[in-house]
Amino acid sequence: MKIILLGPPGSGKGTQARFIIEKYGISGISTGDILRDEVKNKTELGLKAKEYMDAGKLVPDDLVIKMVEERLNKEGYVLDGFPRTLSQAKSLDKILDRINDRIDYVIYIDISEEEIIKRMSGRRICKDCGSVYHLLFNPPKVDGKCDLCEGELYQRDDDKEETIRKRLKVYEEDTKPLIKYYKDKGILRRVDGSKDIEEVKNTIEDIISNI
Ligand code: ADP
Ligand code: ADP
Ligand code: ZN
Numbered sequence: 001m002k003i004i005l006l007g008p009p010g011s012g013k014g015t016q017a018r019f020i021i022e023k024y025g026i027s028g029i030s031t032g033d034i035l036r037d038e039v040k041n042k043t044e045l046g047l048k049a050k051e052y053m054d055a056g057k058l059v060p061d062d063l064v065i066k067m068v069e070e071r072l073n074k075e076g077y078v079l080d081g082f083p084r085t086l087s088q089a090k091s092l093d094k095i096l097d098r099i100n101d102r103i104d105y106v107i108y109i110d111i112s113e114e115e116i117i118k119r120m121s122g123r124r125i126c127k128d129c130g131s132v133y134h135l136l137f138n139p140p141k142v143d144g145k146c147d148l149c150e151g152e153l154y155q156r157d158d159d160k161e162e163t164i165r166k167r168l169k170v171y172e173e174d175t176k177p178l179i180k181y182y183k184d185k186g187i188l189r190r191v192d193g194s195k196d197i198e199e200v201k202n203t204i205e206d207i208i209s210n211i
Contacts, residue, residue, distance in 0.1 A: 001026055001076040001211050002101070004083070006178060007109030008171045009164070010119035011193045012200060014132050016109070017080040019201050020208070026076035031064055031084075033130050034071075036156075054157055056166030058084060058174060065091045074101065085174045089181055104211045106182040107204055111193035113168065120164050124153040138197060 001024060005013040014030060021028040035053060038046030045067070049059045058064075068082050072095065083089040096102055111119075122135040128151030133140050140146060144153050158167065182188040189207045193200060 001208065002079075002103045003077075003208065004079045004103055004106040004182075005081075005109065006106050006175075006182070006188075007193060008111065008113075008116050008175075009167050010116040010123065011109040011111045012119070012197070013080045013109060015138070015197060016107075016200060016204055017078050018131070020078045020204070023205070024076070024208070026078060027071070027073065028080060029068060029071045029077050029082065030080040031059075031067065031082040032080070034067055035059060035064075036130070054163070056158055056163040056170065058170060061085060061087050061091070064088065068092070069095055072096075072099075072101075074099075083178060086177055086181060089178055103187060105207060106178075106188050107207060108179055108182075108188055108190045109193035109200070110190055115194055116168065117164060120159050121161065123156065123159055125156055126151040127154050128152075 003020065005017055007013055014032070017028050017030060020026070035046070035049045039050045039053070040046070045063060048063065052059045064082065064084075065088060068079070071077070083092055092103075119134065119137070122137065124133045124135060124140075125131070126133075126146035126149065129146060129149045131146050131148055131151075132138070133146075133153060140153060145151070146153060157163070179188065191200060191203050191207070195203070
């Protein structure tokens with residue numbers, strides 16, 4: 001099973017990716033999570049990526065493509081946050097062609113800009129395991145602490161109001177064209193992302209059960 005989760009920042013990709021990974025036992029490739037780890041560990045890639053991320057810009061395609069290529073496998077995965085540009089999508093196609101593989105579905109989580117802002121401004125992340133919470137929509141059992149590992153929750157630097165606006169613009173310009181790209185290939189499936197977490201999860205499971 002090979003799936004791409006596509007959608008604007010804050011649409012719920014990471015949240016849903018974690019459900020899929022757990023339920024189907026496949027690996028998750030979240031470029032945002034990987035990059036945040038690299039930044040945390042101050043690796044060469046992390047140091048390069050940080051300035052782009054903090055500014056709400058995309059990290060250069062070549063760096064991200066390499067990162068993903070290293071992690072693709074035959075067993076199955078869910079890609080979260082990749083591809084994000086047409087050039088990334090085309091590179092992915094080339095890599096998959098070469099190894100005679102393909103993506104089953106691209107699940108597009110559709111949500112309004114107003115909802116996006118609410119989601120991103122209330123988002124909190126576990127500093128240790130990366131689990132995603134929301135102050136109102138998905139609060140932790142204990143204030144400020146991760147349910148799974150008791151790690152401290154923090155607000156991402158790029159989830160501040162001005163950076164959110166910038167990231168939305170980048171999404172409109174660079175990522176939105178991917179909807180048509182995958183629709184034309186016949187593998188796009190749209191999901192109404194404004195529904196609550198459980199309902200979105202059920203809809204995605206219905207789609208996946210066809211694979
Ligand atoms: P969100 O899902 O909220 O948009 P992510 O965690 O996916 O955020 O990404 C955070 C940041 O990491 C992005 O704003 C961008 O700077 C960088 N990033 C993540 N994935 C990619 C990608 N595929 N291409 C380029 N940059 C990326
Ligand atoms: P993405 O990976 O697309 O940027 P996240 O999964 O990080 O999105 O979700 C963004 C924020 O919205 C998080 O705080 C998360 O807890 C919350 N969230 C995710 N899905 C829903 C939903 N269906 N309804 C309400 N809040 C949600
Ligand atoms: Zn945790």
